[in-house]
Amino acid sequence: xxxxxxxxxxxxxxxxxxxxxxxxxxxxxxxxxxxxxxxxxxxxxxxxxxxxxxxxxxxxxxxxxxxxxxxxxxxxxxxxxxxxxxxxxxxxxxxxxxxxxxxxxxxxxxxxxxxxxxxxxxxxxxxxxxxxxxxxxxxxxxxxxxxxxxxxxxxxxxxxxxxxxxxxxxxxxxxxxxxxxxxxxxxxxxxxxxxxxxxxxxxxxxxxxxxxxxxxxxxxxxxxxxxxxxxxxxxxxxxxxxxxxxxxxxxxxxxxxxxxxxxxxxxxxxxxxxxxxxxxxxxxxxxxxxxxxxxxxxxxxxxxxxxxxxxxxxxxxxxxxxxxxxxxxxxxxxxxxxxxxxxxxxxxxxxxxxxxxxxxxxxxxxxxxxxxxxxxxxxxxxxxxxxxxxxxxxxxxxxxxxxxxxxxxx
Numbered sequence: 001x002x003x004x005x006x007x008x009x010x011x012x013x014x015x016x017x018x019x020x021x022x023x024x025x026x027x028x029x030x031x032x033x034x035x036x037x038x039x040x041x042x043x044x045x046x047x048x049x050x051x052x053x054x055x056x057x058x059x060x061x062x063x064x065x066x067x068x069x070x071x072x073x074x075x076x077x078x079x080x081x082x083x084x085x086x087x088x089x090x091x092x093x094x095x096x097x098x099x100x101x102x103x104x105x106x107x108x109x110x111x112x113x114x115x116x117x118x119x120x121x122x123x124x125x126x127x128x129x130x131x132x133x134x135x136x137x138x139x140x141x142x143x144x145x146x147x148x149x150x151x152x153x154x155x156x157x158x159x160x161x162x163x164x165x166x167x168x169x170x171x172x173x174x175x176x177x178x179x180x181x182x183x184x185x186x187x188x189x190x191x192x193x194x195x196x197x198x199x200x201x202x203x204x205x206x207x208x209x210x211x212x213x214x215x216x217x218x219x220x221x222x223x224x225x226x227x228x229x230x231x232x233x234x235x236x237x238x239x240x241x242x243x244x245x246x247x248x249x250x251x252x253x254x255x256x257x258x259x260x261x262x263x264x265x266x267x268x269x270x271x272x273x274x275x276x277x278x279x280x281x282x283x284x285x286x287x288x289x290x291x292x293x294x295x296x297x298x299x300x301x302x303x304x305x306x307x308x309x310x311x312x313x314x315x316x317x318x319x320x321x322x323x324x325x326x327x328x329x330x331x332x333x334x335x336x337x338x339x340x341x342x343x344x345x346x347x348x349x350x351x352x353x354x355x356x357x358x359x360x361x362x363x364x365x366x367x368x369x370x371x372x373x374x375x376x377x378x379x380x381x382x383x384x385x386x387x388x389x390x391x392x393x394x395x396x397x398x399x400x401x402x403x404x405x406x407x408x409x410x
Contacts (some may be wrong), residue, residue, distance in 0.1 A: 068387030069259030082294035098287030125253025128263030131281035134160035188217035194237030199332035200340025228257025357403035
C-alpha cells in the first residue's frame with residue numbers, strides 16, 4: 001500500500017516548466033504597460049497595404065505581401081470560381097483523393113515560371129522544407145547549412161536524422177572548411193537561402209554553389225523571400241546571380257509574393273517524382289483547397305509579367321532604406337538588398353515601445369526578438385510591398401521619425 005500511495009502522490013514534472021523564462025519575459029514586458037506585440041488583430045483588411053488593426057486605420061509594413069497580389073482581381077476571381085466549382089476542400093492527401101485539376105495546373109505554372117522539369121506543391125512552405133530535406137538527407141548523410149537558416153530547415157534536418165553541420169552566416173570560407181571535413185563518399189546536401197528573413201540580406205550564392213559542386217554536394221536554395229521580386233523574371237537570387245542550372249532544388253512559399261498559402265519545390269533531378277511516394281509531409285497531409293491552388297496558379301502566371309511592379313518595389317526599398325539611415329536608425333544591411341529592411345533596436349523593452357509607438361501612429365511592423373533573430377538582436381522588420389505608393393513611403397518615414405524621437409531611439 002505504501003509503494004502504491006507513494007506512486008499515486010509523487011509530484012509530476014511540469015512539462016511547461018521549460019517555458020518559464022519566456023513566460024516571465026512576456027509578463028515583464030506587458031507589465032510595463034506596452035501593447036502586446038504578438039496579439040494584434042486585423043478586424044478588416046482594406047488592401048495589400050492597409051488594414052484596421054486593433055481598431056486603428058493602419059499602414060501595413062510587416063506582411064510579406066511583397067508583390068501585393070492578395071487583392072488582385074484576377075486572383076480573386078480564380079479563387080471564387082474554383083470554390084464554386086470544386087467546393088471548399090479536398091478532404092484528402094495528394095496521393096489519394098486530394099489531387100484536383102487545379103493542383104496540376106498550379107504545378108504546371110511553377111514549372112513554367114522556373115523553367116524546370118518538376119514541381120511539387122505542399123500545404124505550407126514549412127512543410128516543403130521539412131519534407132524535402134528530411135526525405136533526401138537521412139541518417140548517415142550530412143546537411144551543411146547557414147547558421148541563420150529558418151526553423152523549418154533545422155526541423156527538416158532533425159526529422160531526417162542527418163548530421164547537421166552549420167557554418168557562419170554568409171561566410172564562403174567557413175562553408176568550404178565544413179565541406180572539407182565531411183568523410184569521403186558521404187551524401188551531402190547544402191541548404192542556403194536567397195534572402196535571409198530577419199535582416200533581409202542576400203547570400204553570395206554564386207560563390208557558394210561553385211564550392212558545393214567542387215565537393216560533390218547537392219544544393220537546395222530557399223527562395224521564400226526573393227521569389228517574385230528578385231531576378232529578371234522574379235525567380236529569385238539564383239536567377240539574379242546566374243546559377244539556376246547549378247541548383248538542384250528550389251524551395252518556395254505561396255505566402256509571400258504569391259499572396260496566398262502553400263509551399264513548393266521545383267527541380268530538374270530525373271528521379272524527383274519519386275518524392276510524391278516517399279515524402280511524409282506530402283503523403284500524410286490533406287492537400288490545399290481548390291480555391292487556394294487556383295489563386296496561386298493565377299498569381300504565379302501574373303508574376304511572370306511583373307517587371308513594372310518589381311521596379312517600383314526596388315524604388316520603395318531604396319527610398320525607405322536611405323530615409324531611415326538619414327534619420328539615424330541602425331539598419332541590418334548597409335544598403336537595400338531586398339524588400340526587407342531591419343531596424344535594429346537597443347533591446348527588447350525599447351523595441352516593444354517603438355513597435356507600440358508606430359502602431360499608435362498607424363503603422364504595423366514586425367517586432368522580432370531572440371532566439372528568432374541573429375546575434376541576440378531585437379529588431380523591427382519592415383516588409384515593403386509593390387503596392388505601397390511613393391506618398392505612403394514618405395508617410396512611413398515621418399511616422400518612424402516621430403515614434404523614434406518619442407521613444408528616445410533617435
